[in-house]
Amino acid sequence: MNSTFVEEAESFLEQHPDIREFDLLLPDMNAVSRGKRIQRGKLISIYKKGIFFPASVFAMDVTGETMEETGLGFKSGDQDIPCYPIPGTLKAVPWRKERGQLLLRMLEPDGSPYYGNPREVLQSVCKKLSEFGWHAMIAVEIEFYLVDPKRKPGQPPLPVLSRLTGERESEGQLYSLSSLDTHELFLKDISEAANSQNIPADTALAELAPGQFEVNLHHVPDAVLACDHAVLLKRIIRSIAQNHQVEAIFMPKPYPDQPGNGMHIHLSLLDKKGYNIFQGSDTFGSTELRHAVEGIRSVMAESMLICAPHANSYHRFQSGSYAPVNMSWGYNNRTVSIRIPANSGPDMRIEHRLAGADANPYLLVSALLAGLNHGLITKIEPPAPVEGNAYLQADTKLPLTWEKAKSHFDQAKILPEYFGKEFCQLFSNLKLGEQTRFMSTIVPHEYDWYLKTV
Incomplete structure (x- = not known):
């Protein structure tokens, strides 16, 4: 990791001595921000070494359930993938004076962007x-x-x-x-x-x-x-x-x-x-x-x-x-x-x-x-x-x-x-799981219509 990148975190900490914790944000397939909350002392380490998130973040439906149809859950062993800070996204959180926030991107072991991240899809386009x-x-x-x-x-x-x-x-x-x-x-x-x-x-x-x-x-x-x-x-x-x-x-x-x-x-x-x-x-x-x-x-x-x-x-x-x-x-x-x-x-x-x-x-x-x-x-x-x-x-x-x-x-x-065909297949499989799960629920409206009429 280059020194200028780490200096961003060091400068931020110096300018914001009252911030004690940071929300690490990784928007998922539905643009819901999944993440972790770390203490102040760990921020520099995140900039230097990254932090691991499960790839199944990009297999979650809107309620946070992993859709096994994607292959990113149990089938793959629910593997962790390294994530790193996105430069320029380290900010104070004004509605929580003691907190900061930071956007992350997920990278493959070889340093290439993770294929299942919608933000990387946009970068590619x-x-x-x-x-x-x-x-x-x-x-x-x-x-x-x-x-x-x-x-x-x-x-x-x-x-x-x-x-x-x-x-x-x-x-x-x-x-x-x-x-x-x-x-x-x-x-x-x-x-x-x-x-x-x-x-x-x-x-x-x-x-x-x-x-x-x-x-x-x-x-x-x-x-x-x-x-x-x-x-x-x-x-x-x-x-x-x-x-x-x-x-x-x-x-x-x-x-x-x-x-x-x-x-x-x-x-x-x-x-x-x-x-x-x-x-x-x-x-x-x-x-x-x-x-x-x-x-x-x-x-x-x-x-x-x-x-x-x-x-x-x-x-x-x-x-x-x-x-x-x-x-x-x-x-x-x-x-x-x-x-x-x-x-x-x-x-x-x-x-x-x-x-x-x-x-x-x-x-x-x-x-x-x-x-x-x-x-x-x-x-x-x-x-x-x-x-x-x-x-x-x-x-x-x-x-x-x-x-x-x-x-x-x-x-x-x-x-x-x-x-990319691989991303499209992932998105389709995720929506298949979400649709199957949603349609498996019997809603009260069905009882009103069908319980005594058919």
């Missing part, structure tokens, strides 16, 4: 883009609900009590400033925590439903860094919510009659000179923009399992819900899956609106960049952009069930070229 002289400009928007942490098992969450009125919010208003005022201290703490960790959270807004908010991250010219920001922002939001005696949830569809939580990705592509190749002579953008749109459309069906990775994800796709339900695209149109915002010149970009807030940002951006690159290579024109209500468009190509999405992923032609 970005490398393919760089071979053409391109790099992506990425911004992530994340929606979530604030709810009362007290609830009975199996029951839907309740909106939080207003600190101003003492009552539960019964309806929401998009862009409501009064909702922002009600939760001003909470949002202020998020902003300050993000700023202290150099995470560019620059806008918060109230969404359509009561207690629903969106936090936007400023764009950065580094796709991996943008996704690091997204993963760490969710950690900040959850932790700050807990400090305010409320709970932040990113479940894609917590209420059947309210809008779901989405994860929107804004992306453009810069050449070696920093020129946005999507900009054209007018508000319709360049030929490359249209080719990129068609490329993203070409992987939309096979990447649906990434955009909507869980059973609940598919409840979000409802007509008129502001969650798209087809492979549509258009200019300045929020009913489509691929939106070109009302911009021109250097700000010309694509907004991908299909994914839920439960998506793994590393895999989501990997899929988008893979499609984008494919489109720029094949140079195929997309169909005409949709004007008006895209929910009226007939489209049977997009899989809108969990099982169909996995089938499309298993038959993918483009993504394995970018993700």
